[in-house]
Amino acid sequence: xxxxxxxxxxxxxxxxxxxxxxxxxxxxxxxxxxxxxxxxxxxxxxxxxxxxxxxxxxxxxxxxxxxxxxxxxxxxxxxxxxxxxxxxxxxxxxxxxxxxxxxxxxxxxxxxxxxxxxxxxxxxxxxxxxxxxxxxxxxxxxxxxxxxxxxxxxxxxxxxxxxxxxxxxxxxxxxxxxxxxxxxxxxxxxxxxxxxxxxxxxxxxxxxxxxxxxxxxxxxxxxxxxxxxxxxxxxxxxxxxxxxxxxxxxxxxxxxxxxxxxxxxxxxxxxxxxxxxxxxxxxxxxxxxxxxxxxxxxxxxxxxxxxxxxxxxxxxxxxxxxxxxxxxxxxxxxxxxxxxxxxxxxxxxxxxxxxxxxxxxxxxxxxxxxxxxxxxxxxxxxxxxxxxxxxxxxxxxxxxxxxxxxxxxxxxxxxxxxxxxxxxxxxxxxxxxxxxxxxxxxxxxxxxxxxxxxxxxxxxxxxx
Numbered sequence: 359x360x361x362x363x364x365x366x367x368x369x370x371x372x373x374x375x376x377x378x379x380x381x382x383x384x385x386x387x388x389x390x391x392x393x394x395x396x397x398x399x400x401x402x403x404x405x406x407x408x409x410x411x412x413x414x415x416x417x418x419x420x421x422x423x424x425x426x427x428x429x430x431x432x433x434x435x436x437x438x439x440x441x442x443x444x445x446x447x448x449x450x451x452x453x454x455x456x457x458x459x460x461x462x463x464x465x466x467x468x469x470x471x472x473x474x475x476x477x478x479x480x481x482x483x484x485x486x487x488x489x490x491x492x493x494x495x496x497x498x499x500x501x502x503x504x505x506x507x508x509x510x511x512x513x514x515x516x517x518x519x520x521x522x523x524x525x526x527x528x529x530x531x532x533x534x535x536x537x538x539x540x541x542x543x544x545x546x547x548x549x550x551x552x553x554x555x556x557x558x559x560x561x562x563x564x565x566x567x568x569x570x571x572x573x574x575x576x577x578x579x580x581x582x583x584x585x586x587x588x589x590x591x592x593x594x595x596x597x598x599x600x601x602x603x604x605x606x607x608x609x610x611x612x613x614x615x616x617x618x619x620x621x622x623x624x625x626x627x628x629x630x631x632x633x634x635x636x637x638x639x640x641x642x643x644x645x646x647x648x649x650x651x652x653x654x655x656x657x658x659x660x661x662x663x664x665x666x667x668x669x670x671x672x673x674x675x676x677x678x679x680x681x682x683x684x685x686x687x688x689x690x691x692x693x694x695x696x697x698x699x700x701x702x703x704x705x706x707x708x709x710x711x712x713x714x715x716x717x718x719x720x721x722x723x724x725x726x727x728x729x730x731x732x733x734x735x736x737x738x739x740x741x742x743x744x745x746x747x748x749x750x751x752x753x754x755x756x757x758x759x760x761x762x763x764x765x766x767x768x769x770x771x772x773x774x775x776x777x778x779x780x781x782x783x784x785x786x787x788x789x790x791x792x793x794x795x796x797x798x799x800x801x802x803x804x805x806x807x808x809x810x811x812x813x814x815x816x817x818x819x820x821x822x
Contacts, residue, residue, distance in 0.1 A: 363542045364529030367519040369610045373801045375537040384591045385627040387652045390634045399571035408588035412807045415799040419770035424603025430694035431455040431597035442773045455597025458758035459691035461750045464718040470681035471513030473674045474567045480670035488660035496654045510723035521685040522712035531702025540679045547676040551633045553594025595763035598687040611787035722747040756815045764808040771801035
């Protein structure tokens with residue numbers, strides 16, 4: 359089954375693809391924004407702690423289930439749960455992941471498409487002209503650009519076309535190949551921008567803001583937001599890590615791979631913060647209320663610095679590359695369901711599912727209509743917007759992902775059995791000395807933490 363479905367060429371192929379799945383708009387857009395809102399240093403430390411105590415253990419659990427079964431989310435939980443308490447109902451956890459992937463991709467591709475437009479504006483010099491007037495750029499983005507339905511649809515379909523093409527050619531020939539090209543390019547662009555930001559007058563201030571904690575600034579809401587983002591940023595609860603885990607061989611250490619993915623994801627998020635805060639601190643622009651910083655404030659700041667068009671262009675290429683590696687994993691979750699559960703060929707599954715999601719995405723794109731309240735979507739803020747876009751975003755971010763993650767932690771920690779999990783984690787790793795710690799975290803800490811997210815949503819305090 360594993361060979362017919364496809365397999366990574368090795369450990370590096372899996373790590374690059376999985377890291378690409380985790381790294382996306384959440385790292386490069388949302389994390390800098392919420393870090394700014396929550397006063398930096400102490401929030402960053404709490405976030406890192408949540409990645410280690412909650413995100414990392416659940417990632418191990420997802421990859422473990424995928425490799426154990428060599429199946430997509432629905433089939434995996436159906437197979438492992440058939441003789442367990444709850445029986446066939448556990449397949450619903452897999453369905454929730456597929457539904458989350460479908461929902462998120464239908465609007466994520468719309469936002470990702472904006473990077474294509476802004477890259478073009480940068481290359482033509484038009485973005486510099488618009489950025490000369492900060493208020494005018496805000497009006498352009500929130501009004502003229504979002505209100506242009508034909509542009510929204512065009513860029514969404516173009517991004518979906520790129521995503522579908524990568525998944526169409528399979529695990530090794532498509533997804534892994536794209537990851538091996540885009541991830542080094544993404545890292546190179548990040549390093550260029552970090553070096554560039556180190557030359558700005560705001561670099562030292564950015565370092566202090568990120569790495570000098572002030573615990574008096576922490577609130578319960580800050581801790582909950584750090585927890586929510588630690589879970590959201592690692593692509594957990596949507597079946598992506600489970601699906602990618604189903605393509606790895608028995609010679610790969612799951613704990614080591616999961617740690618490396620979590621580490622890379624966190625480092626890149628911190629690098630994004632350092633870049634953004636350095637260039638923003640070098641200007642006199644107040645961004646405290648701007649969750650649309652990526653498409654309004656950043657171009658305005660770059661416009662005041664040398665080689666503005668070049669740095670704007672590579673900045674939006676960076677965002678686009680990160681978004682593409684994420685959309686690929688989302689489509690793969692949905693396509694793998696059609697391959698394993700419906701018996702479709704990869705080509706049929708990819709084209710059909712990609713087309714259906716693209717149609718839903720058109721509805722999302724047309725629902726924007728110049729809606730200035732887009733600044734508050736869950737992807738970057740706390741509240742959802744009205745319409746199709748906002749509804750899909752709200753359901754996926756606040757319900758599908760945390761409920762899916764909660765049930766995965768319960769299943770692996772309490773239902774699957776210690777013997778099976780220990781056996782799987784030893785493969786490719788040897789004796790796993792940290793097993794008892796991981797088992798405690800996945801049984802107690804992770805369910806309670808993700809459960810707190812769900813409770814906060816029920817109480818009307820969305821963590822996103």
